Amino acid sequence: MNRVAAPAPSHIFGDRDEHNGEQHRLLSLAYDPFTTERLARTGVGPGWRCLEAGAGNGTVAVWLARRVAPTGRVTATDVRPSGIPDAPGLDAVRHDIVRDPLPEGEFDLVHARLLLRLLPERLAVLDRLVRALKPGGIMQIDEFDAARAPALQAPDSAAHDLYRTFTTAKNRLMAGRNVDVAWGRKAAGAMRRAGLVDVSSQCRLELWTSRSPGLQLLAHHTRHLRDEFVRAGMTDRQLADVRALLAHPGFRACSYAMHSVQGRRPEEVR
Numbered sequence: 001m002n003r004v005a006a007p008a009p010s011h012i013f014g015d016r017d018e019h020n021g022e023q024h025r026l027l028s029l030a031y032d033p034f035t036t037e038r039l040a041r042t043g044v045g046p047g048w049r050c051l052e053a054g055a056g057n058g059t060v061a062v063w064l065a066r067r068v069a070p071t072g073r074v075t076a077t078d079v080r081p082s083g084i085p086d087a088p089g090l091d092a093v094r095h096d097i098v099r100d101p102l103p104e105g106e107f108d109l110v111h112a113r114l115l116l117r118l119l120p121e122r123l124a125v126l127d128r129l130v131r132a133l134k135p136g137g138i139m140q141i142d143e144f145d146a147a148r149a150p151a152l153q154a155p156d157s158a159a160h161d162l163y164r165t166f167t168t169a170k171n172r173l174m175a176g177r178n179v180d181v182a183w184g185r186k187a188a189g190a191m192r193r194a195g196l197v198d199v200s201s202q203c204r205l206e207l208w209t210s211r212s213p214g215l216q217l218l219a220h221h222t223r224h225l226r227d228e229f230v231r232a233g234m235t236d237r238q239l240a241d242v243r244a245l246l247a248h249p250g251f252r253a254c255s256y257a258m259h260s261v262q263g264r265r266p267e268e269v270r
């Protein structure tokens with residue numbers, strides 16, 4: 001794949017490098033175990049060619065590079081690839097998955113986590129990712145359904161209301177920036193319609209506590225997306241109260257649903 005200069009990203013988390021590192025660290029902590037458990041089931045191993053699209057800090061790409069060593073290779077792409085470390089068998093590429101050229105029929109495995117939900121062109125990008133697979137190649141898409149993730153235990157009813165206000169504002173401001181917050185539940189159908197076969201999915205829900213990286217990520221969003229929350233009507237005082245609530249040892253919430261969907265490009269390319 002050519003190294004190309006991508007334009008500045010316009011997605012909601014895009015241009016705040018001071019926050020992206022922490023966001024990616026928490027995503028890796030929260031979701032790499034599930035993602036890699038699912039990837040392992042594809043049989044990915046020595047000699048495979050893999051694409052990790054929208055790789056973030058590259059922890060999944062590094063895991064894949066170890067699996068495919070010594071003869072395989074992993075291409076890890078991102079519009080901001082600076083977080084992807086150097087590792088044997090791993091090529092980090094600055095690449096916009098919407099606009100930049102992508103080779104066709106090249107990869108045994110294509111993986112993307114929490115990328116398509118951000119992109120208004122998600123269906124066209126899904127088609128591109130399908131075409132990037134070799135016939136018989138496997139795709140895994142890991143995506144949230146964040147539409148319903150209620151608080152389960154909070155100190156009092158005001159705290160319940162505050163959490164609801166916060167999560168509603170967050171989903172609304174994400175939707176206002178073309179994020180599909182419920183994309184996880186739609187991914188399997190979209191992958192079938194894009195021509196993949198043997199599509200199967202697993203969905204993981206957990207109980208979030210103050211020690212869960214998933215909940216710490218929400219706390220991080222109060223800073224990362226502070227300006228958007230304020231524009232959506234929340235005050236700095238409320239955002240501070242949200243952080244205190246999320247750190248409260250008695251607080252419990254239902255996590256986002258993480259859907260991990262796998263499908264295979266048919267041998268017979270249509």
Ligand SMILES: C[S@@+](CC[C@H](N)C(=O)[O-])C[C@H]1O[C@@H](n2cnc3c(N)ncnc32)[C@H](O)[C@@H]1O
Binds near residue numbers: 011024080096119
């Ligand atoms: C929410 S983060 C997820 C990162 C990583 N996949 C993970 O799950 O930990 C979304 C990532 O997609 C990247 N991204 C956003 N738009 C992109 C695009 N058009 N092309 C390639 N990467 C993009 C962002 O820079 C960011 O690293």
